[in-house]
Structures are given as C-alpha cells and as structure tokens.
Amino acid sequence: MKFLLVFDFDYTIVDENSDTWIVKCAPDSKLPDEIRNSYQKGRWTEYMGRVFRYLGDNGIREEEMKRSMTKIPFTEGMKDLFDFISKHKGCFDCIIISDSNTIFIDWILRAANVCQVFDEVFTNPACFDDCGYLTVQNFHAHNCAKCPINLCKRKVLEEFLENHLKQRVKYSQILYIGDGANDLCPVMYLKKDDVVMPRHGYMLQKMIAQLSQDLVPVEASVVAWSSGSEIQTYLELLIKG
Template sequence: MKFLLVFDFDHTIVDENSDTWIVKCAPAAKLPDEIRNSYQKGRWTEYMGRVFRFLGDNGIREEEMKRTMTAIPFTEGMKDLLDFIGKHKDSFDCIIISDSNAVFIDWILKAANVGQVFNEVFTNPASFDGCGYLTVENFHIHSCARCPVNLCKRKVLEEFLENHLKQRIKYSQVLYIGDGGNDLCPVMCLKKDDVVMPRHGYMLQKMVSQLSQDLVPLEASIVTWSSGIEILAYLELLIK
C-alpha cells in the first residue's frame, strides 16, 4: 500500500503567497487602495478577480505574469523533497490542494520541472480570456462554515479518498503538509495512523496546538517541519 502526501502550495511548496506575489507586475508593484480594501473575509477568489482585472486594465498580459510567477522562491529544501518523491513514486501518491489557481501552480511546477511528481492538483480554475485578462473561478460549492466560500479542503480530501476506495485503493497513511488556517479543516478528518505536518511558526501549527489546549486533540500524529529536508528525512524512515 502506498502513502498519500497532501500538500498545500503557498508558504508550503513555495515560500510566498502566489496571489500576492503577482502584485509585483502592477504599476509600482502596488495595488490601489480601493482594490486592497475591497477584500471580504472568505471571498479571496473574488478579490483576486478584481486584482487580475486591474492588471489587465494596465496592460499586464500572460508573458509578463508568467515571467514574474516563475521567479517565486521555493521553500528551503522543497525541491530536494519533490525530487525524492519523484524517485519513489512506487511508494507515494502526491496531490496538491490549494487556494491559489491552476494557471499559477502549473507555471511554477513546470518551470521547476516538478509537475510530474503530483498525481492531481485541486485548486481554483483559471484561464486567460479573449482580451488577455486572467480570470479565476471558485473551485466548488460547499456547505462548510469553517472554510472560504470557494474551497473546503476537507471536502476535496474526503472525496479524493472516497473515489480511490471505490477503485479499491487504500492508503496506509495520509500525510498532510501545510501551513495555513484553511489547512485545519482537512487535518481534522485525518485518522490515528495519519500524520499532520504543520510548518513551524505558521498559523496551522498554532491552531493545532490550540486544539490540544482546548481538549479537542487531533487523531493524527503531529510532526512539525521548517524545511523540505526535514520532511524528506521523515519519508525516508517510512519506506526503509
């Protein structure tokens, strides 16, 4: 049986937020106050739609956006980790569940030659329209009150596992690697043999720690990490 590795993207695989990194393309690398102040909690994808319209209105097109996005730095040791996973695909299936968008993630993974490591990427659909503007849509509809309106990562993970069970594929362990507040919902559904791997010093680690203090501990084991090399060392022990 294989292990399933579930990755967040921003501040996990890459060491930045891809959606805020794109602002480097804007005039003077800044957004006007009316756009910056227009964000409503849980409606980030709609906000990014306004950002992309602003960039399009200022003549920023696909080539410049791609050049900017493919310069985003990877988290320390993450490329080594992905190379390791790629060499051991007989042991690991690997997916991304991210609140970024399909265009950015595809560009970044292909530029780093690591796209083939991932079996599937679940993120907000995006494309360029006939005028050359980047557009983004919500990933799905859900009823989870914890999550932003466009994406409940728990629903994605549960449906992925359920679909694989129908194909008689059961993973020996699920390992969830993330950093942010929207990663708490999916790790709540992990079982006692699974592992949640929150990035040290980031929101997910603090929220997981708070659960223990509130006497709502996770079933899964908790292994924190600061670099991809630490995750790699943990995976090496799993397949020895």
C-alpha cells in the same frame, strides 16, 4: 499499500503567497486602496478576480505575469524532497490542494520541472479570456461553515479518497503537509494512523497547539517541519518501516 502525501502550495511548496506575489506586476508594485480594502472574509477568489482585472486594465498580460511567477522561490529543501518522492513513486501518491489557481501552480511547477511528482492538483480554475485578462473561478460549492466559500479542502480530500476507494486503492497512511488556517479543516478529518505536518511557526501549527490546550486535539500525529529536508528525513524512515 501506498502513502498519500497531500501538499498545500503557498508558504508550503513555495516560500511565498502566489496571489500576493503577482502584485509585483502592478504599476509601482502596489494596488489602489479601493481594491486592497475590498477583500471580504472568505471571499478571496472574488478579490483576486478584481486584482486580475486591475492588472489587465493596466496592460499586464500573460508573458509578464508568467515571468514574474516563475521567480517565486521554493521553500528550502522542497526541490530535493520532490526528487526523493520521484525516485520512490511506488511508495507515494502525491496531490496538491491549494487556494491558489491552476495557471499559477502550472507555471511554477513546470518552470521547476516538478510536475511529474504530482498525481493531481486541486485548485481554483483560471484562464485567460479573449481580451488577455486572467480570470479565476471558485473551485466548487460546499456547505462547510469553517472554510472560504470557494474551497473546502476537507471536502476535496474526502472526495479524492472516496474515488480511490471505488478503484480499490486504500492508503496505509495520509500525510498532510501545510501551513495555513484553511488547512485545519482537512487536518481534523485525519485519523490516528495519519500524520499532519504543519510548517513550524505558521498558523496551522499555532491552531493545532491551541486545540491541544482546549483539549480538542487532532487525532493524527503532529510532526512540525521547517524545511523540505526534514520532511524527506521523515519519509525515508517511513518507507524503511
């Protein structure tokens, strides 16, 4: 019986938003107002498509983008946490569910030499087209009214667990580590034996606190964190039983 660790990426693994960080590559490190103001709620991936097209139109290509992305700082203590998880892979399966994209996450994890920590990464598919422009697509279609149209993290988690049940893999506990509003939907799916670990002071923790005030608490235990070392301390206690 293993533990399943589910990580968000932006403001969880890295201490930035990878999608907004890429704007550093734009002329004067900013976007024109017509692009900045074109975002529609729940349609972030479409918005990022316009950002990438603008970067491409301005001659920004793969190498420059990669150089910028691999400078993103990791959240304090995360690399040490990943070393710990690697040493105890017999205890943990580890996945990422993120609203970033495959290219950014792959670049960042490879540059930090931590790819081997993660069994699977679920995020929006991205690639460079024949003209050298970065393109991004929705991860999937879903019917969840609470989530952006491109990604319902709860659906991803449900399908992941169903597939593993077919292979007769059952987890003793799920630990969900995240920070943002789009992490609430999968968190509400967790059961009483599971643990949600919201980043201290970020939106997910505030939303969970509000639910508790509204007498609609999450079923899972709530353990807030500020650094990867706090998560590591919790995992150390967990595997000692």
